[in-house]
Amino acid sequence: MPAHASTSRPHAGTSRSDAPPLTERQEERRRRILRASAHLASRGGFDAVQMREVAESSQVALGTLYRYFPSKVHLLVATMQDQLERLHGTLRKRPPAGDSAAERVAETLMRAFFALQREPDLADAMVRALTFADRGVSPEVDQVSRQTTAIILDAMGQDDPTPEQLSAVRVIEHTWLSALITWLSGRASIAQVQGDIETVCRLIGLTERGHE
Numbered sequence: 001m002p003a004h005a006s007t008s009r010p011h012a013g014t015s016r017s018d019a020p021p022l023t024e025r026q027e028e029r030r031r032r033i034l035r036a037s038a039h040l041a042s043r044g045g046f047d048a049v050q051m052r053e054v055a056e057s058s059q060v061a062l063g064t065l066y067r068y069f070p071s072k073v074h075l076l077v078a079t080m081q082d083q084l085e086r087l088h089g090t091l092r093k094r095p096p097a098g099d100s101a102a103e104r105v106a107e108t109l110m111r112a113f114f115a116l117q118r119e120p121d122l123a124d125a126m127v128r129a130l131t132f133a134d135r136g137v138s139p140e141v142d143q144v145s146r147q148t149t150a151i152i153l154d155a156m157g158q159d160d161p162t163p164e165q166l167s168a169v170r171v172i173e174h175t176w177l178s179a180l181i182t183w184l185s186g187r188a189s190i191a192q193v194q195g196d197i198e199t200v201c202r203l204i205g206l207t208e209r210g211h212e
Helices: 024-044 051-058 062-068 072-093 101-117 120-132 135-156 163-184 190-209
Strands: none
Touching (some): 024 120, 051 062, 072 101, 101 163, 120 163, 135 163, 163 190
């Protein structure tokens, strides 16, 4: 199975792939929680996301919220996966137009960067949650990685990537996240972010030439 094949919603309280799917009512409740999380983060960043306020804003009991997301870090990492999933839907409607796979991936990742740039407090909250995440948050972090992989592979036009291509995709993911972190901390300009992303995306061309 390709690495990007699974982007299904996790069961409440877990992201294990073998968990039963959410009911329609549970899915709607989860969407309300994620919307509330994104709204609070966009207004004040990581510190503004307080579990009690999220529960009140999404109209769920605090205990229910903790069954879905055991901590704020779990919640914000899941919020990032949700934001990337929404972005993926937009990209599918208006795919990148570059001639090469490397150009399309670079364009896609810059569009993702600019989408996050428009909500810097939200972006900072989600990235901070990713950096704080320990092993207990691994399922949610894996969801973010799978969603990012799916976005990149779609831009490449690749349904059945080779191990070398998947390795390149992982390096590209790491570089994109690192570039986002350095920009959020004020240590990189947008031009530097774009340069780094365009440079690392050239790895795609190397994997293509290796299999001609």
